[in-house]
Amino acid sequence: GxxxxxxxxxxxxxxxxxxxxxxxxxxxxxxxxxxxxxxxxxxxxxxxxxxxxxxxxxxxxxxxxxxxxxxxxxxxxxxxxxxxxxxxxxxxxxxxxxxxxxxxxxxxxxxxxxxxxxxxxxxxxxxxxxxxxxxxxxxxxxxxxxxxxxxxxxxxxxxxxxxxxxxxxxxxxxxxxEGHYERHLARMRKEYRLRRGAVLAAFRASPFAHRIAISEQGAGLHFLLRLETGRSDEALRQRAEGLGVRLGFLSEYAAVPDGAHAHTLVVNYGGLEPAALPEAMALLAEVFAE
CATH class of the missing domain: 3.40.640.10 (Type I PLP-dependent aspartate aminotransferase-like (Major domain))
Known part of the structure; x- marks a missing residue:
């Protein structure tokens, strides 16, 4: 690896x-x-x-x-x-x-x-x-x-x-x-394009949609979500853990702390099944509540 x-x-x-x-x-x-x-x-x-x-x-x-x-x-x-x-x-x-x-x-x-x-x-x-x-x-x-x-x-x-x-x-x-890998990639792109679309639609229809901004390049299995909130990343993380949810923040990836990275989540959607989206949005609504 x-x-x-x-x-x-x-x-x-x-x-x-x-x-x-x-x-x-x-x-x-x-x-x-x-x-x-x-x-x-x-x-x-x-x-x-x-x-x-x-x-x-x-x-x-x-x-x-x-x-x-x-x-x-x-x-x-x-x-x-x-x-x-x-x-x-x-x-x-x-x-x-x-x-x-x-x-x-x-x-x-x-x-x-x-x-x-x-x-x-x-x-x-x-x-x-x-x-x-x-x-x-x-x-x-x-x-x-x-x-x-x-x-x-x-x-x-x-x-x-x-x-x-x-x-x-x-x-x-x-x-x-034998060309199996290219065909496999084509199937993956189709599957994850649909999954990505479903995840983005769920966020945009969520109760907190007016407080978020999504940044994504039409590629990969992750995107950034910036949340409008007065809570710190640590406070959001602790609240999420109490509900059994693990959040990843952009600030965790910075070698040099920068306030511009605060309140920005790294959303890895590859393992999130569409059927689980309603529950996920409901849990995040609790985490993000002011």
Whole structure:
């Protein structure tokens, strides 16, 4: 899975690497790199993802980012910003780790080319997993290295054994080669497009609809919901726990506290069955009540 790849990439890049991470962002990325002694520099996001000027000011030599559907904000980085990030890498001799989280589940519009596909200077390390699209229990991920780093990996780290059983690798390879994976993705997109539509409609018809603003990019299995409330995130969390509901807040993902993240929930809807929506909305109405 992704965590094992983070460990390998940290060793490949070396202890002298300084890693820029998205803020807010997936906390485990910071935790893994930090546990191996690599300094992490949180870089704030603007409306287009990681800002190249802020990245340059951070002094980082590597940037770890998810341009196709950032977790947890859902931001999609446009092509002009991707090209600017590539210029930063080429000008500084740095690297971009493209963590292509959730990229397969896009429901509207055409996908933007990956950083790796438009990289001409060998500055992008592309990684992805099958956790979202097949099963988290497989723990099966992969990384595509530029030629220079591939040679370095083979020289220094090729002694590591693969953690994924050979049988599962062969089964997945057959699944891919015979076209089953693309058909599976098509079915998933249809199912989750319907599920997403039902969840959004339920929120917009809820008793608290006038107090929320939803931010979503027509992709992935999560979106942001900002709540108009005088209560703190912690007070909302405690009230929810008392009703058996677990809430995730954007503020939990920030390395540097920022009041702008308050009262914003990360709604992961993938496991929420449409039949459960009325009960879910009723419980949230209790949690959100002033």
């Amino acid at each position: 992704a965590e094992y790849l983070y460990l390998l990439l940290a060793q490949l890049l070396g202890r002298e690497a300084v890693v820029a991470v998205e803020d807010p962002g997936y906390p485990k990325i910071r935790q893994v790199y930090g546990s191996l002694g690599l300094p992490c520099r949180p870089v704030p996001l603007d409306g287009q993802g990681m800002d190249p000027a802020a990245l340059a000011a951070s002094g980082a030599s590597v940037a770890h980012l998810s341009p196709n559907h950032h977790y947890p904000t859902g931001l999609v980085t446009p092509i002009a910003r991707r090209q600017a990030l590539l210029r930063w890498a080429e000008d500084t001799g740095g690297y971009l780790i493209e963590d292509d989280y959730d990229s397969e589940l896009r429901f509207t519009g055409r996908p933007i080319p990956t950083l790796q596909s438009i990289d001409r200077g060998g500055r992008v390390l592309y990684m992805n997993t099958f956790s979202q699209t097949i099963s988290p229990s497989m723990r099966l991920g992969f990384v595509v290295l530029p030629p220079a780093l591939l040679a370095e990996y083979r020289r220094r780290l090729d002694f590591y054994a693969c953690t994924v059983p050979a049988l599962e690798q062969h089964v997945l390879a057959l699944f891919l080669s």
